Amino acid sequence: MSKKLLYKTTSSFLMFAIIILLVSAPVFYYISEWLYIYETDEVLHFHKGAFVKESHKNFTEKNIAVWNKYNLNVMIAADMGVTKDSIVGKMSFDSIANEKEPFRILYAPVDINGKRYTYTEKISLVEMEGMVINIAIMFLFIIIMLLIGIIWISKTSAAKIWKPFYNTLQQIHDFEIDKNKPPHFIPTEIDEFNQLNKSLEQLIEKNTAIYKNQREFVENAAHELQTPLALFQTKIDTLLQLELNKEQLSIVSSLNNDVSRLNRLNKNLLLLSKIDNESYLEKSTIVLNDYIEKHLDFFTEQAEAKNSSIITEFSSALSITGNPALTEVLINNLFLNAIRHNEKNGKIIIRIQNNQLSFSNTGQTALAIEKLFNRFSKINSASQGNGLGLAIIKKITEINQWKINYTFNDQLHCFSITF
Amino acid sequence: MKILIIEDEQEIAQSIVSYFKTNGIQCETAGNYALARTKIDNYDYDCIILDLMLPDGDGFDILKKLKSKNKSEGVIIISAKETLDTRIEGFNLGADDFLTKPFHLSELLVRMQALIRRKNFQGNNTIVFNEISVDLLSKTITVNNQKLDLTKKEIDLLLFLIGNNNKVLSKGAIAEHLSGDMADMLDNHDFIYAHIKNLKKKLHAAGSGDYIKTIYGLGYKWENE
Numbered sequence: 001m002s003k004k005l006l007y008k009t010t011s012s013f014l015m016f017a018i019i020i021l022l023v024s025a026p027v028f029y030y031i032s033e034w035l036y037i038y039e040t041d042e043v044l045h046f047h048k049g050a051f052v053k054e055s056h057k058n059f060t061e062k063n064i065a066v067w068n069k070y071n072l073n074v075m076i077a078a079d080m081g082v083t084k085d086s087i088v089g090k091m092s093f094d095s096i097a098n099e100k101e102p103f104r105i106l107y108a109p110v111d112i113n114g115k116r117y118t119y120t121e122k123i124s125l126v127e128m129e130g131m132v133i134n135i136a137i138m139f140l141f142i143i144i145m146l147l148i149g150i151i152w153i154s155k156t157s158a159a160k161i162w163k164p165f166y167n168t169l170q171q172i173h174d175f176e177i178d179k180n181k182p183p184h185f186i187p188t189e190i191d192e193f194n195q196l197n198k199s200l201e202q203l204i205e206k207n208t209a210i211y212k213n214q215r216e217f218v219e220n221a222a223h224e225l226q227t228p229l230a231l232f233q234t235k236i237d238t239l240l241q242l243e244l245n246k247e248q249l250s251i252v253s254s255l256n257n258d259v260s261r262l263n264r265l266n267k268n269l270l271l272l273s274k275i276d277n278e279s280y281l282e283k284s285t286i287v288l289n290d291y292i293e294k295h296l297d298f299f300t301e302q303a304e305a306k307n308s309s310i311i312t313e314f315s316s317a318l319s320i321t322g323n324p325a326l327t328e329v330l331i332n333n334l335f336l337n338a339i340r341h342n343e344k345n346g347k348i349i350i351r352i353q354n355n356q357l358s359f360s361n362t363g364q365t366a367l368a369i370e371k372l373f374n375r376f377s378k379i380n381s382a383s384q385g386n387g388l389g390l391a392i393i394k395k396i397t398e399i400n401q402w403k404i405n406y407t408f409n410d411q412l413h414c415f416s417i418t419f
Numbered sequence: 420m421k422i423l424i425i426e427d428e429q430e431i432a433q434s435i436v437s438y439f440k441t442n443g444i445q446c447e448t449a450g451n452y453a454l455a456r457t458k459i460d461n462y463d464y465d466c467i468i469l470d471l472m473l474p475d476g477d478g479f480d481i482l483k484k485l486k487s488k489n490k491s492e493g494v495i496i497i498s499a500k501e502t503l504d505t506r507i508e509g510f511n512l513g514a515d516d517f518l519t520k521p522f523h524l525s526e527l528l529v530r531m532q533a534l535i536r537r538k539n540f541q542g543n544n545t546i547v548f549n550e551i552s553v554d555l556l557s558k559t560i561t562v563n564n565q566k567l568d569l570t571k572k573e574i575d576l577l578l579f580l581i582g583n584n585n586k587v588l589s590k591g592a593i594a595e596h597l598s599g600d601m602a603d604m605l606d607n608h609d610f611i612y613a614h615i616k617n618l619k620k621k622l623h624a625a626g627s628g629d630y631i632k633t634i635y636g637l638g639y640k641w642e643n644e
Contacts (some may be wrong), residue, residue, distance in 0.1 A: 226499035227428060230521035234434035237524040240587040241438070246635055253589075253637040260591045263521060264603055270501075298598060305609045336604050389604075 005162060010155050017147040021140075028139060029132065036128040037104065041087050044106040044121055047074065048085065051119060052110055059112055073122050080118040082107045094124060101126050164188035168197055175204065177211050178276055219273040225266050232259050268388040271329065272375075275395050280323040287319045288357055291331060292350060299335050308342045308361075314352045320419045322400050330396045333389045334359045334415055340389075341413065349412070358416035366408035373404075420535065421445045423462075425455040425481065426470040426497070435468065438524040441585060444531075452476025459485060464492050465538070466531050469514070471498040471505070482512035493534040497522065523592040529582040548581050549643070551627055562625035572597055573618045580631065580641035589638040615639055 051074070064076045085108040094101040102125040110119040164186055171183035182204060185197035236256055244252060274280065296310070303310050320327070338348045338361040346362030373394035376387040393415075397404045403418040420443070426432040427450050436446040447464075449455035452475045459467070459481065467485070471478035478496065485492060494514045498505065501519040509517055515534050518527060536544060536555065546553040550563045558574055560567040569577070579596050580588065590608035602608070619631050632640045 223499060226520045227431075230499070231428065231430050231434075233521040234431050234438075234524055237589075237592070238434045238437055240589065240637070241441070249635050249637055256589050256591060256637065259521075264606075267603055295601075298601060301610045301613075302605065305607070305613075332601065332604060340606060 005165075009158055010151055013147075013151050013154055017151070021143060021147075024143070025136070025140070029136060032132050032135060033128070036125070036132065037089070040104045040123050040125065040128070041106075044087060044104060044123060045085065047121055048106060048108050048110075048119055055110065055112055061113060061115070064112070064117070075120045076110070076112070077118045077120055079109070079116045080107065082109050082118050084109065089125075090122075092122070094126075097126065102129075161190065164190065164193045164197075168193070168200065172200065177204075177208060182208065215273055215276050218269060219277070222266050222270040222273060225262075229259065229263055229266060233263070265388070268392060272388065272392060272395060275326065275392075275399060280326045280399075283321050283323055285319050285321055286324055286327050287317055288327075288331070289314050289317050289352060291328065292352075295332070295335075299339065302336070302339050303342070303348060306339060306342060307345045308339060308348055310348045310350065312350045314350075316352065316354065318352045318355060318357060318419070320355075326396050326400075330393055330417075331357075333393050334417075337389050337393075337415070338413075351416075355419045356416055357419070358414055360412040360414040362411055363408070363413040364411065367406065367413065369406050372406060420465045421447070421462075422466040422468060422531070423455070423458055423464045423492075424448045424468045425473070425478065426468070427451060427472070427474050428470070434524060435527065438586070439528065442528065442583075452481070455481055456484065459488075459490065459492075463490070465535055466493040466495065468495050468497060468527070468531070471496060471500060471509075479508065479512055482509070482514060486513045491538070493531075493538050495527070495530060495534065497527070523589075523595060525579070525583045525586060525588050525592045526596055529579050529596070532582050546578070546581060548584075548630075549628065551577075551581075551622070553578060553581070562622065562627045565625050567621055567625050569618070569621060572614055573621070576614055576618055580639065584641050584643070587634050587638055587640045591638075593638065611639075 068075050085106065087104055087106050090103050090105055091100045092103050092105075093099070094103075103122040104125060105120060105122040108119040110117050167186050168183075171185060175181075175183050183200075185201065188194055188197075236252065236259060239252055240256075292312070296312070300310055334357075335350075338359045341363065342348060342361040343363065348362075349358075349360040351358045351360070373390050375391040394404060396402075397417060405416050405418070407414045407416070422439070422444060424432045424435050424446055426435075426448065429448075429450060432448040432450065436448060439446050447458065447462075449458050452473045455473070456476075467481075469478050469481060478498070482494060485494065493516075495516040495518060496509045496514045497518045497520055498509075499520045506517050515537075516530050518530065544555045546555065552561050553559075553574070554561075558571075560569050560574060560577065575597055576593065579593065590611045591602070593611050594602040594605060594608040597611070597614070598605075615631060615633075619629070622631075623629065628644055630641050630643065632642050634640055
């Protein structure tokens with residue numbers, strides 16, 4: 001699955017940010033907890049040092065009970081066998097908070113009047129929890145702000161930087177070689193994009209020139225062929241008038257067929273190149289039903305020569321906007337295509353439904369759709385067609401943005417055009 | 420009847436000349452613009468067949484010249500250019516008909532006959548061939564003064580055949596005459612057979628002679644027995 005370029009760049013930023021956040025949060029928590037405990041322990045040692053220093057002056061055994069009575073956290077207890085300072089972390093009941101809280105407790109041996117006692121001091125870590133949470137929230141806030149900022153900045157700046165790229169992309173997408181509208185790229189400050197645009201411009205220029213040349217060639221060739229064809233035709237007409245025997249007649253007859261085939265081919269080529277040159281621009285409204293009915297006689301005559309019957313099914317009147325000459329060519333070609341490729345005793349159904357016109361004719365097997373509309377792709381080699389009929393149909397539908405569709409159902413080839 | 424063929428392609432001009440000659444039409448040819456100008460300045464013709472692309476000039480200029488001299492010649496343009504603009508310009512400059520190359524000589528002949536008939540409108544507008552007479556205005560056909568019921572296509576076909584009296588007409592040429600541009604796209608012209616058959620039958624029923632001769636595999640010919 002392909003994704004947008006901007007999504008790609010920001011998504012890596014986002015991934016990085018999430019990983020940093022997930023990793024740094026617990027690390028941060030444990031480091032600050034450790035630091036707090038470390039500091040707390042320092043305080044305990046400090047208190048104990050101060051006690052030892054003070055107690056030497058005038059601290060007697062009697063004072064111990066008094067001391068213990070008024071001090072909640074610092075106790076002098078009978079010797080517990082502690083030989084050196086040790087600190088433990090412990091959950092212990094806190095009478096003030098009325099629940100179990102974490103404490104750091106220092107056990108240290110002290111000598112009072114030559115007698116060994118154990119000094120205990122505990123400090124609640126409740127404060128730490130609140131502080132760590134506060135710091136963590138602040139830290140998180142800063143990190144999130146930072147990330148949002150980074151992502152936003154990278155996204156907007158990337159969008160700005162990549163804008164010419166997307167513009168170029170859009171223009172290339174819209175570019176059609178047969179339309180006289182070369183793309184116009186916006187100049188950018190980014191060297192690579194300028195290079196890209198320049199290369200594209202050159203590429204398009206070169207191809208358009210080649211395309212134009214070829215189009216002109218086809219048109220000129222078709223045009224130039226008309227004079228020799230006229231010569232050919234008039235000479236055959238003259239030849240026909242001579243006293244010919246049966247053998248000569250059959251040669252002239254086949255020559256006659258050849259010249260009319262050449263003629264047809266040439267006319268179709270001319271038509272195609274003219275459509276390419278946008279010679280048929282003016283448009284008007286055409287009611288298809290009327291046109292078909294007007295020419296039904298002619299086509300019925302043609303169909304009858306192949307023993308085909310024509311059935312019309314018009315469920316509504318369909319009026320379209322298009323070039324009249326080309327629309328006529330389109331309908332005639334569809335009509336003749338249906339007649340030409342119909343089977344003996346087959347039927348032809350012309351249907352108008354909503355905004356769709358379809359021509360169906362009897363057939364045996366479905367046609368290969370991928371080649372169907374290519375120039376000179378003959379459906380079957382025995383056919384008399386020159387392989388341009390469907391190409392012309394396709395071209396006309398293309399320039400009008402109509403849709404042509406081929407289906408094969410119930411032994412019927414069906415070409416339908418959606419307007 | 421005298422016509423001028425202005426066409427630089429000598430062989431086409433010669434084909435037209437030889438085709439028309441058998442119908443008693445006198446043809447002159449001009450292969451270039453200069454010669455054509457001299458001829459139209461010095462002589463009058465019934466009809467001019469004009470090619471638009473001449474080596475030393477434009478056919479349109481000849482049309483303009485004719486118009487400026489108030490000449491009454493009918494003009495049929497024969498051209499390889501078949502764009503709508505060319506046609507419109509031709510008609511605007513006073514041409515009477517337009518035929519795109521390549522064309523059938525038979526088609527050119529009937530068009531020219533029709534043009535000349537139109538020009539001489541005040542005269543009788545009836546074509547008579549032995550016992551058959553065609554009134555072009557009312558489009559009625561009579562055989563031995565008996566009115567014949569023919570379709571429009573059959574009348575067209577009859578006129579085409581009579582117009583090309585004694586000439587072999589290919590099925591293609593007939594198809595093109597009857598259905599115009601549409602015929603270009605057809606790959607067989609067998610439908611002509613039905614029209615010929617019907618026409619023959621109707622003419623025969625009215626007691627007319629059998630003038631339509633079938634040319635093996637190729638077409639038909641109108642021939643006085």
